Amino acid sequence: MNAPLPYDPQRLAHCAGEIIVNVRELSALGWTPATSSNFSRRMDEQHVAITVSGRDKGKLTEADIMVVDLDGVPVATTQRSSAETLLHTQLYKRFPEIGCVLHTHSKVQTVASRLYAGPGHVHLEGYELLKAFSGNTTHEISLDLPVLPNSQDMNTLAAQVDCLLDRRAMWGYLIDGHGLYAWGRDMPEARRHLEAFEFLLGCELELRRLQR
Ligand SMILES: CSCCC(=O)C(=O)COP(=O)(O)O
Numbered sequence: 001m002n003a004p005l006p007y008d009p010q011r012l013a014h015c016a017g018e019i020i021v022n023v024r025e026l027s028a029l030g031w032t033p034a035t036s037s038n039f040s041r042r043m044d045e046q047h048v049a050i051t052v053s054g055r056d057k058g059k060l061t062e063a064d065i066m067v068v069d070l071d072g073v074p075v076a077t078t079q080r081s082s083a084e085t086l087l088h089t090q091l092y093k094r095f096p097e098i099g100c101v102l103h104t105h106s107k108v109q110t111v112a113s114r115l116y117a118g119p120g121h122v123h124l125e126g127y128e129l130l131k132a133f134s135g136n137t138t139h140e141i142s143l144d145l146p147v148l149p150n151s152q153d154m155n156t157l158a159a160q161v162d163c164l165l166d167r168r169a170m171w172g173y174l175i176d177g178h179g180l181y182a183w184g185r186d187m188p189e190a191r192r193h194l195e196a197f198e199f200l201l202g203c204e205l206e207l208r209r210l211q212r
């Protein structure tokens with residue numbers, strides 16, 4: 001007889017459905033080219049639903065979503081989770097209130113990550129859309145979106161993220177030449193943060209072009 005699953009399969013089906021619907025829309029925008037990007041949703045205190053590595057994110061089905069624990073270890077499956085699983089689970093482990101992590105590779109995000117790798121952040125100030133980030137109630141604030149050096153070593157990347165999180169609250173970061181991570185308490189909040197970063201980075205790039 002098979003051992004009982006350590007998680008609720010109905011909760012997995014719900015989280016997988018949410019990921020599939022939302023990621024299909026993000027993919028249609030061109031934000032997940034060439035199998036890039038990865039997505040996850042907290043299921044409970046110990047389990048995370050996350051995309052299987054290497055899949056076409058625009059064509060996800062339930063079979064492309066698997067379960068890992070908060071250390072990124074696969075649960076009750078032989079599938080291989082996203083190569084960047086640790087960047088998801090480090091957030092869930094550290095912040096119990098985080099419920100969703102979205103990582104995309106749009107052209108705007110990637111170009112901005114290259115241009116702002118030098119200063120190490122993108123300064124965003126004076127935009128009404130800054131109110132899209134939870135906790136902000138006015139455009140009269142500024143936000144520095146960090147840009148981290150890329151690495152194929154997830155422990156190195158995760159250590160850099162942990163250093164940033166030690167210093168301040170934040171809703172996302174860029175990785176140089178790679179893409180954007182954004183998160184929130186649930187899927188709608190994470191998606192709002194992701195879309196706000198995308199829009200604001202697009203504005204900064206356009207301003208740079210016009211001011212040349
Ligand atoms: C072809 S994209 C390179 C890997 C990457 O950056 C990514 O986001 C997708 O990796 P995964 O293992 O999650 O499919």
Ligand SMILES: [Zn+2]
Pocket residue numbers: 036037038084103105178179
């Ligand atoms: Zn990536």
